Amino acid sequence: xxxxxxxxxxxVALASVGALVATVGSAFAAAPKIDSGDTAWMITSxxxxxxxxxxxxxxxxxxxxxxxxxxxxxxxxxxxxxxxxVLWMVIGYSIAFTPNPDASWNQFIGGFGYLxxxxxxxxxxxxLAPTIPESVYMxxxxxxxxxxPALIAGALADRMKFSAFLWFMAxxxxxxxxxxxxxxxxxxxxxxxxxxxxxGGTVVHLNAGTAGLITCLVLGKRIGYGNENMxxxxxxxxxxxxxxxxxxxxxxNAGSAVTANVNAGMAAAATQIATAAASLGWMAAEWIVxxxxxxxxxxxxxxxxxxxxxxxxxxxxPTGALIIGVAAGVVCYISAVWMKKLFGYDDxxxxxxxxxxGGALGAMLTGAFASNAINSAxxxxxxxxxxxxxxxxxxxxxGTFIYCAVVTFIILKVIDMxxxxxxxxxxxxxxxxxxxxxxxxxx
Numbered sequence: 001x002x003x004x005x006x007x008x009x010x011x012v013a014l015a016s017v018g019a020l021v022a023t024v025g026s027a028f029a030a031a032p033k034i035d036s037g038d039t040a041w042m043i044t045s046x047x048x049x050x051x052x053x054x055x056x057x058x059x060x061x062x063x064x065x066x067x068x069x070x071x072x073x074x075x076x077x078x079x080x081x082x083x084x085x086v087l088w089m090v091i092g093y094s095i096a097f098t099p100n101p102d103a104s105w106n107q108f109i110g111g112f113g114y115l116x117x118x119x120x121x122x123x124x125x126x127x128l129a130p131t132i133p134e135s136v137y138m139x140x141x142x143x144x145x146x147x148x149p150a151l152i153a154g155a156l157a158d159r160m161k162f163s164a165f166l167w168f169m170a171x172x173x174x175x176x177x178x179x180x181x182x183x184x185x186x187x188x189x190x191x192x193x194x195x196x197x198x199x200g201g202t203v204v205h206l207n208a209g210t211a212g213l214i215t216c217l218v219l220g221k222r223i224g225y226g227n228e229n230m231x232x233x234x235x236x237x238x239x240x241x242x243x244x245x246x247x248x249x250x251x252x253n254a255g256s257a258v259t260a261n262v263n264a265g266m267a268a269a270a271t272q273i274a275t276a277a278a279s280l281g282w283m284a285a286e287w288i289v290x291x292x293x294x295x296x297x298x299x300x301x302x303x304x305x306x307x308x309x310x311x312x313x314x315x316x317x318p319t320g321a322l323i324i325g326v327a328a329g330v331v332c333y334i335s336a337v338w339m340k341k342l343f344g345y346d347d348x349x350x351x352x353x354x355x356x357x358g359g360a361l362g363a364m365l366t367g368a369f370a371s372n373a374i375n376s377a378x379x380x381x382x383x384x385x386x387x388x389x390x391x392x393x394x395x396x397x398x399g400t401f402i403y404c405a406v407v408t409f410i411i412l413k414v415i416d417m418x419x420x421x422x423x424x425x426x427x428x429x430x431x432x433x434x435x436x437x438x439x440x441x442x443x
Contacts, residue, residue: 034123035131041260042129042136048251049143053150054081056248060241060303061154064232064296064349068431069158070441079162080150080169087173088142089117096178097128097141097186107189110182128185129258140255141181148177148204154349155212158222158230159428162436164421171411172211176404180207184396195396196370196389198267199256201311201363202400209356210404212347218412219421221346223428230348235295242299246275249306253313267313271306274313274325278305281329286337297333304332304354308362312369320369324362332358360397367393 058077062070084092094114100106101113113119120134129137149169156165183190184203197203222230232238253271257264282301283293308328309321316324336353347353367389415421422428427435434440 033131034125034133035259038131038259039133039136041264042132042140042255042258045251045255046136046140046143048248049140049147049255052245052248052252053077053143053147056241056244057147057150058241059237060245061157061349063234063237063239063241065157066230067233067441068433070233070433071439072162072432072436073153073157075162075437076153076165077150079166080153081146083166083169084146084149084173085142087170088145091115092145092173092178093117093138093141095174096145096181097126099187106187107192108183109179110186131259137258140258144200144204144252145173145177145181148200148208149173151205151208151351151355152212152215154351155216155347156219157348158432159219159422161420161423164415164419167415167419168411171415172408175411176211176407177203177207180400180403183399190396190399193395194389194392196315196366196393197311197363197396198314198366199253199310201308201359201366202396205307205310205355205359206363206397206400207359207404209352209354209359210401211408212351213345213356214405214408215412216345216347216352218409218416222348223425225346232296239295239299242302246302246306249275253310257314263314266317269318270313270316270321271309273318273321274309274328275302275305277322277325278302278308278329278332281326282333283329285330285333300336300350300354301329301333304328304358307355307358308365310359311363312366315366315370317371320371324365324369327365328358328361331361360401363393363397364390
């Protein structure tokens with residue numbers, strides 16, 4: 001071989017080695033890298049969201065029922081947390097957040113490849129959250145799955161069997177929550193269509209509120225409703241619960257950025273502004289109508305603001321958050337106070353009036369005030385001149401409401417046929433605490 005040929009061979013070899021090094025380097029650069037800051041923030045957010053259910057929601061609801069049903073109400077939040085945690089590990093996460101091998105079915109439900117979380121190793125990451133361990137992402141989404149069904153308890157307070165409640169939580173999680181979560185966040189048809197739901201306006205709140213409305217209609221009114229005094233027995237508990245919900249909601253909304261970045265910061269700011277504005281909005285409306293601003297109204301308004309800003313928190317600026325908050329306070333006051341009286345349904349703790357109406361309102365106003373200046377995925381109407389986003393948001397609201405209402409009704413009827421939904425009149429009058437759990441708040 002001549003010297004010239006040796007040179008050519010050496011150059012070819014060097015070029016090949018260079019190409020190999022570039023390819024390997026590119027592969028390493030493209031590989032997901034777990035970020036310690038993101039991971040720390042998401043573990044914190046998961047703990048904050050869990051705090052919203054126990055003790056937050058448990059105290060919030062327990063303070064608003066009569067004394068004879070306090071423990072039964074708190075047991076619902078605690079029991080739901082336990083049942084849903086296990087089911088989420090066994091199958092819930094898999095069908096909500098992992099791809100279905102059949103692309104056509106993936107529009108509606110995830111796959112079964114993650115049953116019992118078996119493929120989830122220490123270093124596994126989800127394509128939905130590539131900078132944190134998948135175990136952390138799974139836990140974060142688990143806390144959402146826990147609080148959503150637990151919210152329904154506000155509509156069925158004082159009259160549902162605990163056994164029926166646990167069966168309802170389990171079936172509703174798998175047949176309603178998981179499919180809708182997949183539709184919006186897991187690669188399903190609503191997310192693919194461009195629906196904007198940053199942290200769960202429809203997936204969590206409209207979903208739970210709709211189920212609450214159907215449940216209270218199926219169960220019927222409490223004995224003595226409209227005639228007996230059913231005022232909250234201890235609003236101090238409810239204020240503490242509402243305060244814990246407010247604090248925990250920063251994990252709910254800011255955590256939905258799934259990273260410790262500027263989006264998380266803006267979501268936190270929007271959350272605080274909307275919550276305060278909604279409380280003032282409800283307070284003002286009640287002050288005008290009832291002549292006194294009640295403490296129950298103040299905390300209900302705050303929760304309404306938290307609900308309404310949930311889908312919008314990562315898409316709107318502070319001005320949008322302020323407007324959404326005021327609107328939520330006034331509209332949810334009308335819904336929880338006037339609409340319930342007008343139609344005569346017994347939504348005991350206003351699950352529909354606050355979560356259903358607030359979630360739907362927030363989802364629609366997200367389309368109105370979402371701004372490209374905040375998030376590149378947002379294409380708002382009033383801000384960016386895109387009316388089409390409003391139609392997509394309406395599809396999100398309508399699809400969630402119809403599917404949830406129909407399937408919830410079927411689940412309730414099946415449970416009622418098999419074990420019965422409602423306690424006996426004697427148990428209801430005497431109280432659920434002593435009859436269902438053999439305990440009272442007095443020991």
